Amino acid sequence: MQSHSKLRIASASAQPAVPGLHGWADLPDGPLSSILALSGSFRDVLAFVATCRSWCAAFSSYPNRSAFCTRFPPLLVQFNACVQAPDLPSNKGRHELRTCKVIDPINKNIALRCQIPQAIYQEMHFAGTSYGQLICCLAGYCLVVDVFSGAEVSPPRLPFSSDFESEFYVSGTLTAPLASPNSHLLVSTATSFDWPVGSDSWSELQFSDAWIVQIVELNGQFLAMDDWYKIYTLQLSPQLGLQEITTEWVGDLAPSSYVDPWLVVCGNMLLMVSCFKTMSPGCLPHHLDMSTNPAKWVEVNQLDNWALFVAGDVRSPLFSCMSPERWGGRSKWLYYAGCRSFIAHGVGDERDPSASPKLEYKRSCSRELQPLWVYPSTFYSDAQ
Incomplete structure (x- = not known):
């Protein structure tokens, strides 16, 4: 008891x-x-x-x-990836299935899924990714698809001329997460168009000769880069507008199509990362110093405790991750989205002069979706 x-x-x-x-x-x-x-x-x-x-x-x-x-590295999404499926009928001794494959650099052996319907990434043309959304276009129609939930948003048909349909290169980007009250979808080809998310129509943008290919947010301010690598501040209201930031390049290796430059935000720094095909492995970032007039692009030899993530299509944004050693990565390294997994090599002073030129990352544009890095859209909508 x-x-x-x-x-x-x-x-x-x-x-x-x-x-x-x-x-x-x-x-x-x-x-x-x-x-x-x-x-x-x-x-x-x-x-x-x-x-x-x-x-x-x-x-x-x-x-x-x-x-x-x-804090975390982005997730690697591979489209039309081959995965083993032993229950499928044999095709010349192979049991393979084509699907979307997601790789988490922290847990590479853990299978993750994205919910994009196969018809979208096999039939529509890639235009970009932004805030966790995949942007595709075809014959004047655009589709914005959440990479992981598969939720779709269908803007009205673009008011393009007969020449638009023949354009090979179409880029698309959002100015803010879809749920934001002032989110716009910008689509650029020979002409730029603006769709305020949720509205009934597009408007043609008068950006002079600027063809906007990337938008980033730095300390609450939106910055844009055009296809001539000029930098602008982007005004969202009362109407969209651009104001060029006069810049000066420090050094001999100015940006051009030969070096495939792209913007990435690292903490409080805006970097332009370039791929020099004559160097090995050839990745060199420059920091925009806006304390001077004109602002100066200054070479960054020490990337401190940041790692960079880049994909093959020029319309796929770069990402940065702080203190990658926490998840088994390496600071001052670049991680390239490959077809099988990802490739890593040093940046700035971490470059290995003896490394194979095959380690260079190559950026181009394609109608088909290439492997890309992405963060889930839910991480971009902070509580107000």
Whole structure:
């Protein structure tokens, strides 16, 4: 028979530690935010969100979700990838399935999925990725598809001329996440068009000769680059507009189509990363110093504790990740999105002069989707 003291202890332990708290689902937002902040990978975040409705709601209201985009590396998405499927009928002794494959650099052996319908990435033409959204165009029609949920947004048909349909190169980018109140979809070919998300029509943009190919956000300000590598501040309201930032290149290796330059934000720095085909492996970043007039592009030999992520299509944005050693990566290295996995090599002073020229990353444009890096769209919509 139990003693009275043991009975009292058993009775007390059966009561919730906090009045009104009946289980993990009832944890208040404070402890849940602390748990979420300890996440070490996207897999941890996905597990957190899938725990229950209250935890999912806590993630939705987390005030700094965009911080995950610098703590974790982006996910590598490969389209039309071959995967082994032994249950399929044999095709000359092979049992393969073509599908979208997702690789997390932190957990390369963990299979992840994206929900883009096969017909979209096999039949439509690639125009870009932005804020976790895939942008495709075909014959004047555009489609914006969430890479991981498959949710689609269909803008009105573009008001293009007969010459538009023959254009091979079409680039598309968003000025802000789709859910933002002032989000615009910009589509550029011989002409630039603007669609305020949710509206009924496009408007033609008068950007002089500027063909906008990339938009980045730095310290709350939007910066744009055109196909001549000029830099502009982008004004979103009361109407879209561009103001060129006069820049000066320090050194002999100015940007051109030969070096495939692209913009990436690293903390408080705006970098232009160039691929020099005569160097090995040939990746060299320059930092835009806006404290001078004109602003100066200055060579960066030490990338400190940042890693860069680049894909093969020039319309796929670059990404940066801080302190990659936390997940097994390396600072001052560039990770290139390959067809099988990803390729890594040094940047700036970390370049290996003896490395094979095959380690160069090559950037071009193609109608077909090439492997690309992407962060889930949910990380771009911070709570207000």
